[in-house]
Amino acid sequence: MTRFRTSACTSIMVGKGATIDGSTFISRNEDRIKAIEPKRFLVRPAVHDRHATYVSAYNNLTVPLPENGLRYTATPSVDQSAGPNEEDGFNSANVGESATESVYANDRVLAYDPFIKNGLAEDSMTTLVLPYIHSAREGVQRLGKLVAKYGSAEGNGVQFIDQNEVWYMEIATGHHWVAVRIPDDCYAVAANQIAIEQIDFNDPANYMCSKNIRQFVSEHHLNPDKDQWNFRHIFGTNTKQDHHYNTPRVWFAQRYLSPQASANQTPESPNLPFIRKPERQISVEDIQYLLKSHYNETKYDPLGEGSAHDKRVYRSIALSRTAQSHILQMRNNVDPKYAAIQWIEFGVPTFCAYTPFFANADDTDVSYRQVPAKMKLKSAYWLNEALAMVVESHYREFAEDDQAFQKGLNEWSRRKIAAVDAKAQQLTGTQLTTYLTGQNHKIAKHYHKKTKQLLFKLLTAGTELSKLTFKMDPNL
Known part of the structure; x- marks a missing residue:
């Protein structure tokens, strides 16, 4: 199946030792192909003794559902014709998921493991995983089993979080994927390009991968390196589009969080490291700043004073077509029963505020739960879209x-x-x-x-x- 991908996001993950208060974080801007794609914020109730089958409205993926599932939060699209697209949330076990970051594999690897037409796609990943996991690691394991059984319809990066760990998983082809645990004292930024680098197959505590991935690479002579097994080099791309659309976003984030270490990097540097140590402890406001950013205080800022060429040469992190932005924070300095906070921003992040919601809840406010078809200011989504348009206009x-x-x-x-x-x-x-x-x-x-x-x-x-x-x- 050929799909025109509607999602082109930016993800930021932070380990608990790199944050100002010991929280773990995952976060993402959900960017779409059009400026208006209304989103809702809901709580899905727990289920017990259920006998049901999930069928994707997008590609007819059919999966028997477990009998029991946890309560969880989600930010689905109002239009359900292309599947639920629940995107992100926390479940009642304090495990969070953000799905997905679109990633793209090269033609060499896709030649031998193409995508599966009715396989797992972005629309289904939160619905089929988040209600059934009790740790971030378990999230990777469950998603990996689903990909092994049903295949993947597209390339995706998926984030998982719990109180202790942050995991990032990249599904590159129809059946092959890797995942890495973000070290406690580090952060990572992903921007629509396969990002994970060297894999240590002898360290299952920090790396996971699809079955027989090394055999697949060896059998088809896919590794361009003689001295390492680098997932990005084997499965990823390094194109002109990457240098203008993807890598500049990673450059800007690393420039902000690790200014000395990244001093010699440029927006088009082809080998930006995926995992880095910050040069100061990271706060939720720092993550907000980056998700709202548009090359602030550089000549590349579309809202700044650069030349017409410079202001349009690179794709920024925040966009007019950002449908929603979220920051999932799992705190370690309070009781776990109320430690999970889901920060939600509908509309263009640059101009709007992130609203914090405690995840241990059984309902959401009507202004987030109900979204009318046409603009009405009682809706949080429409109110933020209106504010963004007015601010940018002057x-x-x-x-x-x-x-x-x-x-x-x-x-x-x-x-x-x-x-x-x-x-x-x-x-x-x-x-x-x-x-x-x-x-x-x-x-x-x-x-x-x-x-x-x-x-x-x-x-x-x-x-x-x-x-x-x-x-x-x-x-x-």
Whole structure:
């Protein structure tokens, strides 16, 4: 099957030893082919003694479902005609998944292991994995078994997180994949290019792979290196498109988090390392900054002062066609019962705020759960899209107010999370879940109120910026 891929994302992962508070993180911008693709935020209930079969609306993949499944959060597309596309979330075992980062293999490897028409695709990966796993490692294992049995319909990178580990898995061909555990003191950035490098087959604690992958590579003479087994070199690409569409995003992120180590790198450097150590401890605000970024303070910024060529030569991390952005944070400095936070941003990340939601909840706010077909400001998705369009339309005039708005909500969210943590210590079981669900509603309403206030302020200010103005010259 030939599929015109609609997803072209950027992923950032951070180990617990590299973060300012000991959290593990996975995150991603979900980018689509069009500017408007409405998204929802839902809680899927746990299931017991179920007898059902999953059939993908996208490619007819058919998989018997386990009888029991955990409760989990998800951000599916409103339009379900191409499958659920649930994308990301936490389950009730505090395990998170983000699926997927589109990746592309070279023609050599695809010649011998092509994609499977009715195999596992992006639309199904969260639905078929997240409700059934109890650790990040188990996520890789379950997804690997599904690929072995049904094959893969496309190339994908998938992130998994729990309280201790972060794993990144790349499915490159119809049946072959590798996965690496991100070291605790490191971060990793993936941008639509096969990223995983050397694999240590003697270290199963930190690497996993498909069965017989070494035999496959050897049998078909696919390894270009004499002295190493480098997954990127064997399965990946290194093209002009990569140098303009993919590697510049990794360059910018590494430039921000590891400025000294990356000093000699350029946006088109072909061998940027996948895993790096940061030169300072990473916060959730750092991840937000990168997911919102557009080559800020460089000549390549589309919103900056560079030449027309420089401003359009590289694809930035944030785009107008980002449908939603998410940061999954598993904290280690509080009780696990309320440690998981899913930060969600609908619309263009550059101009909008990330809203924090406690994952131990059984419902989501109506502003995130219901999305009307046409723009209505009661919807979080449509409200953020409206704000982004207004800010960008007069960016020089509105950027300062927009940045102050985002900064203010980040400050408020940290205080709110601390207050909820203090109360949550006293609660357990359904009482705790009910409390966190209620607090999520309050958080959503506060963000909604502040976003509308800014939107109306900018709309009012914008009336003074019309080009249809005229002042009589007294000398006429």
